[in-house]
Amino acid sequence: MCDQTFLVNVFGSCDKCFKQRPLRPVFKKSQQLNYCSQCAEIMASDGLHESETLAALRSEAESLKGKLEEERAKLHDVELRQVAERVEALGQFVMKTRRTLKGHGNKVLCMDWCRDKRRIVSSSQDGKVIVWDSFTTNKEHAVTMPCTWVMACAYAPSGCAIACGGLDNKCSVYPLTFDKNENMAAKKKSVAMHTNYLSACSFTNSDMQILTASGDGTCALWDVESGQLLQSFHGHGADVLCLDLAPSETGNTFVSGGCDKKAMVWDMRSGQCVQAFETHESDINSVRYYPSGDAFASGSDDATCRLYDLRADREVAIYSKESIIFGASSVDFSLSGRLLFAGYNDYTINVWDVLKGVRVSILFGHENRVSTLRVSPDGTAFCSGSWDHTLRVRSPAYFPAGDRRR
């Protein structure tokens, strides 16, 4: 086969000026256009202007970033932990592992609670998605995905379906059926299609819409029934790793975190980024709204967790210790927002006092990285999933004689 390309003098209408001239092929954004030689020359000199424009844009971006820092700094009159100085300190903390869910054949990557505060869905590197009754530890449903690394899973608000996806670049919804004769996989509905892996997914307030985050750098909102793309969210400069929806009372926003070290808050209706924060020094693996919706926490590969206040438009607390050097993979708040639970790649879970910025407890038990962590909907327990193939449900040990913490 002949692999030569040669210039053919085509005569026709120029794609730029539309005049009838001899044309030459010109490549713009990997698309071939046909320009006359005059327009081709203009394009070549535009290239020179291009680099001037680039420099101008870069310097404008830098000066705007500087202005943004200035504006934020003007309002930084105090630290959160200073405001919390008089708040009673939390004492000793004892959490007991109440249930260990075993059954996955490989790393657990994601989990979510059902609104019934009892059922849990989890997904694994082995391609399996399992629905558990955490009270009895029974497996109620199991489905095998056509791909490995199912990085995201979520329970539908109704409790009647689950969503999951990963290396298949899709988010699929499976209705949960109790009919023993029905094959769960048969009713599978493909909803979201990305051009790279699915890293996170969440139903909105109903079973009708799903929000997804992907390695392709975008987030997207989909209609479950039709699979139609309702809105897409562009702005991250690299893979998006996590997302969380604002509590319903706060309105239609969500926050996402990515490999570009940015956490971005989005307006779901317009698709616009409302605020962005870039204080982490590495990938942001997890983001979670604070219960009131006025703030959110993040966990990152830089071994810190941080709290960002949306009305102050800045980071207001950082949860770190010199001894913690491994990345935080997953974070969640207790019901009141007083505690921040964070799972780390050094196999531990650290519990932070959100107000005072200190660690109140360190929890051991997992035999590999903690990859996912969620507090139950009524705040009575929390579940962690790990690369050690298991999930653990923990809740406080209670000391009935006097105050358990003194």
Place this chain on the structure above:
Amino acid sequence: MPALHIEDLPEKEKLKMEVEQLRKEVKLQRQQVSKCSEEIKNYIEERSGEDPLVKGIPEDKNPFKEKSSCIIS
């Protein structure tokens, strides 16, 4: 399918998007950290008394208490 793949965008388009976004963000209305922190503190204090993971749960009320065998009395 999402309309853009971020890597396909030329540098200039990415920068234009970034500059437009920064212009919007600079104009945001912000509040003092002291005021916001006060509100966070109050929110938590109002609720932490009822926060099971903070105050503990009596064993008999804990949905995850150890399963025990039935005792017929």
